[in-house]
Amino acid sequence: MAADDVSRRSGLTRAPWVLLAPALLGMAFLVLPLAGLLVRAPWTTLPERLTAPHVLDALRLSLFTATVATAVSLLLGVPLAWLLARVSFPGRSLVRALVTIPLVLPPVVGGVALLLVLGRRGLVGQWLESAFGISLPFTTAGVVVAEAFVAMPFLVISVEGALRAADLRFEEAAATLGASRWTVFRRVTVPLVAPGIVAGAVLCWARALGEFGATITFAGNFPGRTQTMPLAVYLALETDPDSAIVLSLVLLVVSVVILASLRDRWVSAGSAA
C-alpha cells in the first residue's frame, strides 16, 4: 500500500495542467453541491424536522418499498441472470439488451410504459382487474412495481457478471457428486457468486430508494401511500425548502453508507473472487 501511495503522489506532481485543471474542476462540480447541502442544512431545527410525521411517513414508505422491490428483483433477477449467463438459447444477446433497457431509459418513460401495460386499461392491467380485482397504479404496490422495473437491471447485470466470472468446474464437480441442476444452483452456484448478488442487491436497493420518474408517473404522489422520499423532496422544495434539504440529507447519508459498505466489503471482494 505504501509503495502504491508514493507512485500515485509522484504521478500527481507530473500530471500536466491541461489535464489537472479540468479534473479539479470536475471534482469540484461533483462535490460542491453536496457540500452546499451540508452548509445550508437547518442544523438547529434538524431533529424536529426529521421526526415530523410526513418525513417519517415518506422515509418509512421509501425503505419499505425499496426493500420489497429488491426482494422481488432478487426473486426474479437472479434466475434471469442465471439464464442469461448459463443457458445458450437463440436471441440471448437480444434478450440481454432488452433486459438492460431500463438502465438507460428515462424513468418517466418507464412509468408511462408501465401505465400502458399495467394501468386499469392496460394490456395486463385490465386482466388483473377483472380476474383478481387487483389494480396497481397509484398504490403502494405500484410504487414497488415502478422501483423494481427501474432497479432490477442493476441486479441482473451484477449477478450475470459474477456468474460469468465464476469457475464452472465447481458446478461440474458438484454434478459428479450426484447433485441435480437445482441442487448445484442452490448449494454451489449461489454461494460462489454471493458477493456479486449482495453487491447487485445493494445497488438495486439504492436505485429503488432514489427512484422518482417512474414512481410519480405510475404510482402518483399520495402522502403515506405512494409518496416516497424523492417525491417528498421535490414537493417540499416548492413549499418548505428547509424541509427539502433535510430530506435530501437523509438520502445523501444513505447513499454514502451504501457506497462505503459496497467499496469495503463487496466490490473489492467480488472482483477478487
Next chain:
Amino acid sequence: MSLSARLSVVRPRFRLDVAFDVEPGQVLALLGPNGAGKTTALRALAGLTPLTNGQITLDGRSLDALPSERRPIGVVFQDYLLFPHLSALDNVAFGPRCHGVAKAEARRTAKVWLERVGLADHTAAKPRQLSGGQAQRVALARALAVEPRLLLLDEPLAALDAHTRLEIRSQLRRHLSDFGGATVLVTHDPLDAMVLADRLVVIEGGSVVQEGAPADVARRPRTEYVARLVGLNLYKGTATGRQVSVDGIDFHVNDEIDGPALIAFPPAAVALYRSRPDGSPRNLWQAHIEGIERHGDNIRVHLGGAIAVAADVTPAAVADLDLTPGQRIWASVKATETRAYPA
C-alpha cells in the same frame, strides 16, 4: 462386472479415439503428454464431455445416456475443486447429501472418510486453510464418500510439491488398493503411473500407442515419448537373426528376432571413447557431441550423427575424455544391455 470404454470425441482440431477395459479393483493409468486427450477421456467417462461416438459400460450397464449426476462415479479433479464455502466435512458430506442421505447421517459418513484419510482433526477447516496434501486427501474422501463403482482421478498428484507428493503417493496407493471398483487415473508422470497403476494405457495424439503392465511398458517402450518417460534410448530398425540395422548402424542383440524391430537400451549402457577402441567391440559407431548436462549424479551426453543417443557417464569420465560440445567421438553399447522386440 467391469468398465468397458470405447471413447470417441471429435472436435475441429482434435480427435480422441481410445478403447480400454478395467476390471473391478484394478487401477488403469492413462499416461500421455499434454494435449494427448487424457483429460478429455476422463471427462467423457464422467459425463462432462459428450461422446461423439462410442459407449461406456459399467458393471453391464450403459452409462452413455446418463448425465454426470446419475453416474455411479467419483472424481478427483486436478486442482481438487473443493467447494470454497464449505468446510472439509461438508465438502465430503455433499455427495451423500445429494444421494438423499439425511444431513446428520451424511456428516457421520463424511467424518468416517476424513478419519480414513487421516484428517479427523481438520473437519471444520475451510479448503483455503488446508495444505495441498490435505486438500488432495479431502478431495479423495469426497469422491469415495459416494461409494462410486468407478473412481476417476485427474493428475491427482500434479499440484503437490515434491516432498508432499512422495507421501501422498504412497497413501493414495493404499486407498486405491482398498477401493473395490474400477479406477482410471490420468497422469503425465511415469512414476505416478508405475507406482499407482496395475495397467498403463499410453495415449498420444488422441490414440492409444501402447498398453500393458507398467513393467512391460517400462521395459519395451514403443514410442519415442514412452522411451523418454522410462529413460531409454529407442530406435526403429530391421532385424535379421541377432542383428538389428538402424539407419546404417548394425546392432548385435541377444534376442532372436526378424523383420521390423525396436531396440532399446539405457543411457548408462553407452560407453564413449576419444579414439576408435582396440579389439573393435561390437555395436560401435561414430558420433558428435551435441550437448552435455547434469543428470542426477551423472552427466548426460547427447550424441548426434546417424542416430541421436543419450549417454550417461560419470563426471570423472567427462574430465578424462575431455568432452566438449561439437567434438567427434566413438560410442558403443554392449549386446547384453540392449533389448530388441518386434515393432
